[in-house]
Amino acid sequence: MKIRVCVLFGGRSVEHEISVISGLQAYNSLDRQKYEVTAVYISKSGTMYCGERISDIGAYKDIDGLLRDSYPVAMARDGDGVKLLRLEPGLFKKPLIGYIDVVLPVVHGTNVEDGTAAGYLNMLGAAYAGCDILSSSVGMDKYATKLILRESGIPVLDCRVYTVREYDTNPMSVTASVESELSYPVIVKPVNLGSSVGISVARDKEELVSALEEAFRYSRRVLVERAISSLTEINCSVLGDYDSCETSLLERPVSTEEILSYSDKYIAGSKGSKGMASTKRVIPADISLETTRAIEELAKKAFTALGCCGVARLDFMIDNSSGSIYLNEINTIPGSLSFYLWEPKGVSYSELLDRLISLALKRRRDDSSITYTFDTNVLSNVSLQGAKGAKLGGK
Ligand SMILES: Nc1ncnc2c1ncn2[C@@H]1O[C@H](COP(=O)(O)OP(=O)(O)O)[C@@H](O)[C@H]1O
Ligand SMILES: [Mg+2]
Known part of the structure; x- marks a missing residue:
């Protein structure tokens, strides 16, 4: 039997378009002798869609039109597996689209690549390719x-990190801190973005102020380091x-x-x-x-x-x-x-x-060899009234 693979791409991220390209490249390159492949697109507002045109790169020139021709879906746990369900099923449209053996997330950036997709898939108990929650979010x-x-x-290069709150409260103290701890030229980056979005080099205070303001448009935390x-x-x-x-x-x-x-x-x-x-x-x-x-x-x-x-x-x-x-x-x-x-x-x-x-x-x-549950059920002889005084000290 073929392995059922779901390619997941898109997402609420500034790298959305890049993910559509990366995702469809992967979709087209999966060996159809081995895999039965379904493409699932996450829209810019975070809804998952399936449909005939979802795997057609040309359809993304008009995303509104594409979404009208497609339908929202969700994944759900089913026994040991995961199934893909059509939301809003119609009279002749059954909710079950199919089962998934492995998810291949090809998502870039915030709200997806940052551990969000891994967390969602982990919660479902789905097998998925790539980094787990912690390595994704740290990365x-x-x-x-x-x-x-x-x-x-x-x-790694030394750096300083500033929050938008610090900057809004006292911008002079942030620029003074950069100037005392690093020397120009410096580079300013949103802490958690990619694709060079919001990044600029500053050679003096004036450029530093505009670089900080640009970076803070995209993130509440920015990082400043020496520019090589x-x-x-x-x-x-x-x-x-x-x-x-x-x-x-x-x-x-x-x-x-x-x-x-x-x-x-x-x-x-x-x-x-x-x-x-x-x-x-x-x-x-x-x-x-x-x-x-x-x-x-x-x-x-x-x-x-x-x-x-x-x-x-x-x-x-x-x-x-x-x-x-x-x-x-x-x-x-x-x-x-x-x-x-x-x-x-x-x-x-x-x-x-x-x-x-x-x-x-x-x-x-x-993972399946790791114990996640105990057979004893602490809840079997607990009542809330009786447990009122309990301090749950072990937790
Ligand atoms: N410390 C630095 N000195 C000089 N150029 C840098 C430095 N850090 C980043 N850059 C330049 O900025 C680009 C984007 O920065 P990077 O940290 O890779 O962010 P992104 O996640 O957006 O790719 C790099 O590819 C490089 O050209
Ligand atoms: Mg880079």
């Missing part, structure tokens, strides 16, 4: 990522889980602006239809063998330290003036699932998806 928060990486001996003036960026994908992992080829993305922008990542050099696979890049990265090996080792160490599973992309920065390597960030569900870094290593896109699905099923098997 989405650039500050939390740095703390864990630093603790694990992986080099002479920068080489290197990305490395890692595939595996807690037991073992391996690295892809390295890439050097090429930017046309001071920082690698949204347009560099998704628009430049293409008609904007290939997602992360369209970025201008050099593969394998044109750096020394020694630096390549050092980055591969750091990438695997970071993947393990953060407790990742599936395929992630770890982005590094080399400060050309000192040769120092820093891990900048992790993408727990990378654009285009980084397939373009695996293909030149001999792992085809459909093989990469096979590996993700078997890792998901392996985690499910490993």
Whole structure:
């Protein structure tokens, strides 16, 4: 029997469109000899949809029209499995769409990639590919990522974090803190976004104020760190889980602006239809063998330290003036699932998806050997009145 796979994409995130591209790339690359595949699109307002046109990339030119032709769905637990249900069933439209063995979340950004999708799927007891709740949410928060990486001996740039409350209450104290603790140029980033949204470099106080205001439009917490003036960026994908992992080829993305922008990542050099696979890049990265090996080792160490599973992309920065390597960030569900870094290593896109699905099923098997319940039922001889004085001290 074929494995029933549900590809989940979209979501309430500024990277919504990129996720549609990544999701449909994955949908089209899954081996139909092995899998029965259903596409589930999460709209910008957070509703899940199925329908004939949901897997047609052309239909997303008119999302309102697409939603009119599609129908809202929900997932529900059923025995040991998970089923997909049509909400608002009609006379000739039964609620049950089908059963799901594995979910493949191809979502990017806040409200989905940040552990939200993993939490939803975990609650349902669904087997799903990729990082679990904790690694997803830590990976989405650039500050939390740095703390864990630093603790694990992986080099990261020092940074300061400010909240919108602090800034609104006393903007001068925030700019003064940046100026006393870091030196210009600095780079300002929303703590939990991706795709370069809300990020800018500041060379003086005036630019710092506009950079902070821009970043605070997207997040209640922003991070400020030294901007590396002479920068080489290197990305490395890692595939595996807690037991073992391996690295892809390295890439050097090429930017046309001071920082690698949204347009560099998704628009430049293409008609904007290939997602992360369209970025201008050099593969394998044109750096020394020694630096390549050092980055591969750091990438695997970071993947393990953060407790990742599936395929992630770890982005590094080399400060050309000192040769120092820093891990900048992790993408727990990378654009285009980084397939373009695996293909030149001999792992085809459909093989990469096979590996993700078997890792998901392996985690499910490993999880099933863990005890989550006790047979004794404390509730069997409890009444609220009798328990009034109980302090539930163990909790
Ligand atoms: N400390 C830094 N110094 C110089 N450039 C940086 C620094 N941090 C980020 N950048 C530039 O900004 C881009 C986006 O920053 P990044 O932290 O990767 O955020 P995102 O999650 O949006 O991709 C990077 O790809 C790089 O070009
Ligand atoms: Mg980045």
